Amino acid sequence: MLAASEEMLRKPASCLMLLPALLWAADFWESKPFTDWSDKEVRRVMTNSPWARQTNTATTNARPSLPPADSPVTGFPAADGSPIRVPNLGRGGGTDAGAITPPDVSFEQGLSVMIRWQTALPLRQAQMRAKYGKEAATAPGARKILDQDPAMYVISVMGIPGALVTLGGAETAKRSIQDQTTLAAKGKPALHPDAVEFARSGDNSGDYMEVLLAFPKTAPFMPADQEIEFASRIGTVEVKYRFRLKDMVVRGKLEL
Numbered sequence: 001m002l003a004a005s006e007e008m009l010r011k012p013a014s015c016l017m018l019l020p021a022l023l024w025a026a027d028f029w030e031s032k033p034f035t036d037w038s039d040k041e042v043r044r045v046m047t048n049s050p051w052a053r054q055t056n057t058a059t060t061n062a063r064p065s066l067p068p069a070d071s072p073v074t075g076f077p078a079a080d081g082s083p084i085r086v087p088n089l090g091r092g093g094g095t096d097a098g099a100i101t102p103p104d105v106s107f108e109q110g111l112s113v114m115i116r117w118q119t120a121l122p123l124r125q126a127q128m129r130a131k132y133g134k135e136a137a138t139a140p141g142a143r144k145i146l147d148q149d150p151a152m153y154v155i156s157v158m159g160i161p162g163a164l165v166t167l168g169g170a171e172t173a174k175r176s177i178q179d180q181t182t183l184a185a186k187g188k189p190a191l192h193p194d195a196v197e198f199a200r201s202g203d204n205s206g207d208y209m210e211v212l213l214a215f216p217k218t219a220p221f222m223p224a225d226q227e228i229e230f231a232s233r234i235g236t237v238e239v240k241y242r243f244r245l246k247d248m249v250v251r252g253k254l255e256l
Contacts, residue, residue, distance in 0.1 A: 028041050029045065029049075029122045029125075029250055030250060030251065033137075034122075034125035034126070034128075034129055034136065034137075035129065035134055035136055035137045037125075037126070037129055039130075042126045042129050042130050045122050045123060045125075045126035046116070046123065046126050046127070046130070047114065049122065049123075050243070050244070050247035050248045051116060051117040051120040051122055051123045051248065051255070052114060052115070052116045052117075052123065053114070053115050053241055053243070054112055054113070054114050054115075055112070055113060055115065055239070055240070055241045056110045056111070056112055056113075057110040057111045057112075057113055057160075057237050057238055057239050057240075058110050058237075058238040058240075059110055059111070059236055059237055059238070110237075111159060111160060111161075111237060112159060113157055113158060113159035113160060113237075113239055114156075114157070114158040114159055115155060115156070115157055115230060115239065115241050116155065116156045116158070117153070117154075117155055117243075117248075117255075117256055118154040118155065118156050118212070119150040119152070119153055119154045119256065120248070120255045120256055121146070121250070121255045122250060122255055124145055124146055124148075125146065127145070128142040128145055128146060151217065152194065152214040152215060152216060152217060153183065153191075153214070153215040153217060153221075153256055154212060154213065154214050154215075155183070155212075155213050155215070155230060156210050156211065156212050156213070157210070157211045157213070157232065157234065157239055158208065158209075158210045158211075159208060160208065160209060160211070160234055160235070160237050161207055161208055161209075162200075162207045162208060162209040163207070164234065164235035164236060164237055165198060165209040165211060165234055165235055166198065166209070166235075167235040167236070170198065173234075173235065174196040174197075174198075176233075177193075177196050177211065177213070177232065177233070177234055178192060178193050178195075178196050178213075179192070180232065180233040181193055181196075181213055181230075181231065181232035181233070182229075182230075182231050182232075183215050183228060183229075183230055184228065184229050184231070185221055185225035185226075185227065185228050185229075186225070186226070186227070187225075188219055188221075188225065189219070191215045191216060191218070191219075192215075193213040193214055193215050194214055194215065194216050195213070195214040196211065196212070196213055196214075197211075197212045197214075198210070198211060198212070199212065211232075211234055213232070221245065221254065221256060222245075222254065223245050223246060223249060223254050225245055226244070226245055226246070227242050227243065227244055227245065228242070228243045228245065229241070229242045229243075230242075230243065
């Protein structure tokens with residue numbers, strides 16, 4: 001009888017000992033309002049989180065496979081469905097006039113690139129927190145971004161030299177990237193981006209470009225899909241990464 005009583009006392013004590021560890025294990029994007037994130041936490045969401053991953057790429061000296069010249073490339077759609085054309089900052093000036101002839105490019109080692117889910121709420125929160133500080137929850141510009149329900153998945157790839165991104169001319173490169181980029185989960189048809197856009201990287205890292213890819217939500221991803229594989233060929237650079245969806249759930253909702 002005494003032994004049984006001691007065992008009953010030990011069980012609640014063990015649960016209490018585990019409680020701090022369980023609380024500590026909760027990620028800050030689960031446990032804290034985004035306006036309370038520190039600068040270090042903001043950087044982590046944007047550079048080393050389930051929505052922002054750095055990965056090494058493979059490179060090849062083969063020339064990129066170019067799609068037919070009449071393949072459509074459109075800008076990201078606005079809320080009313082009309083296309084938005086963003087200024088094309090890639091070499092070639094937005095047309096194939098003066099297009100760059102793809103050189104035989106190769107590297108001893110692959111590049112290190114950053115892949116981000118730009119439409120994921122935690123990523124948008126981090127960006128607004130970095131821009132507006134403690135006022136991010138109330139600033140009109142921030143609210144406009146945070147209150148959106150994005151109609152597409154937008155993924156960015158950063159860290160590739162602009163000369164490789166725009167091989168063959170900006171518009172031709174967009175068509176090539178569009179044709180050779182997929183977002184796929186097991187048992188579902190692979191998605192190709194409906195739109196590809198280029199922008200200069202804002203990290204003062206030299207002549208590097210950000211590639212923005214907008215995928216349709218024709219068959220939205222669900223936690224039950226477990227993993228999504230992003231695969232792309234940008235110029236001569238092959239990028240691939242698998243995202244674990246259970247890590248991208250915040251307060252019970254998959255954030256992509």
